[in-house]
Amino acid sequence: MQLSIVTLFPEMFAAISDWGISGRAVKQGIVTLEYFNPRDYTMDKHRTVDDKPFGGGPGMLMKTEPLVAAINAARGVIAGSIEPAKVIYLSPQGRPARNQDIVELAMLEKLILVCGRYQGIDNRVVESEIDEELSIGDFVISGGELAAMALIDAMIRFQPGALGADDSAQQDSFANGLLHCPEYTRPQKVNGQGVPEVLLSGDHGAIRSWRLKQSLGATWLKRPDLIEAAELDQEQQELLEQFINEYQSQ
Ligand SMILES: C[S@@+](CC[C@H](N)C(=O)[O-])C[C@H]1O[C@@H](n2cnc3c(N)ncnc32)[C@H](O)[C@@H]1O
Incomplete structure (x- = not known):
């Protein structure tokens, strides 16, 4: 399974790529994790990745152009498959993820996960770039990375060979x-x-x-x-x- 993650903090994913069952699955090539950092797609010298919301109010949003460029780069890298890669935005406004969602996502060959930061992302990006919003529960965390890691870890448990022979996600x-x-x-x-x-x-x-x-x-x-x-x-x-x-x- 190929997972492309759009994130301002790729380093955070060491928590799953370097440790435990998920770390072993990554090392064995059962899953491939790739990162697309909007900061690498900025055009200004300060490499700005946030912007003010129209209408004012507290907080910032993720800057639109670098975010869309990072999502497109993720799509480009996994272009050529028969089905275009599904794009999921981790969001508190999404449907709370359930086991059946994980089972279905785990069967996909490719998936793009978009991690929000600040107060989130421009609604037009949600409408034009995102296939589905998924939440990890009715509470707000500071960024989509922890939510994406939870989903990835759960999907890895359903990959053939990821768990030991005497362990099975079917018994969880x-x-x-x-x-x-x-x-x-x-x-x-x-x-x-x-x-x-x-x-x-x-x-x-x-x-x-x-x-x-x-x-x-x-x-x-x-x-x-x-x-x-x-x-x-x-x-x-x-x-x-x-x-x-x-x-x-x-
Ligand atoms: C501080 S939150 C933004 C919350 C947004 N202002 C709202 O009230 O809906 C920043 C980012 O964290 C992620 N996030 C926060 N809570 C989440 C949850 N329960 N499930 C999945 N992602 C979440 C999303 O990617 C979001 O864009």
Whole structure:
């Protein structure tokens, strides 16, 4: 997957290109990250990348010409593919990104991510250059870089070979519409609390069933909106009913 990132701060992306699972995927060439800095497309001697908003008001906007030039350079570098590259603007005004968005984006060969700074970007650039605005939540951060990194890291988890053989994004929360079940590691006792007996039983069928029940229960408790949206099969419905009965009789 080729990711072209339009950003005033390419150095920030070392957080994902140099570390952990995402860093390994970059080193193995599973994803390629390229940066297009609007500052490199300025024409004035001060290399200005911000400008005042029409109508006044606090703060600045990203200067339009260098931003558009950087987006076009990103398009140019990945020109020649059958489909033009999709351009996403990370924005608090976008649709909050969900797991299914990540799954779909992760299947694209190429993607351009535009990171805003200051008070954001000129609305005409949004209308003419951006295919979709995506948000990482209903709060405002200072720039699109952290949001882009969150998306990139999540997309990398769905690239074949990016996770170890015994790890799979398909088992993570949201992959099947539910939250992941609770997990435990050594020691067997922490602050006097043990682990559920079934996990020590070696009975793989019982463990699978327990995990599914806990996954349904955790989702019911923490994210009732997901349970309402889920289409549960008969086994899942029965396990959820058991969980609710046990929970309510505690
Ligand atoms: C300070 S914010 C601008 C906020 C803008 N004035 C508003 O109120 O909608 C600067 C940049 O951070 C990024 N950003 C801020 N919050 C975000 C969020 N929740 N999701 C994605 N990107 C965000 C966007 O790229 C935005 O252009």
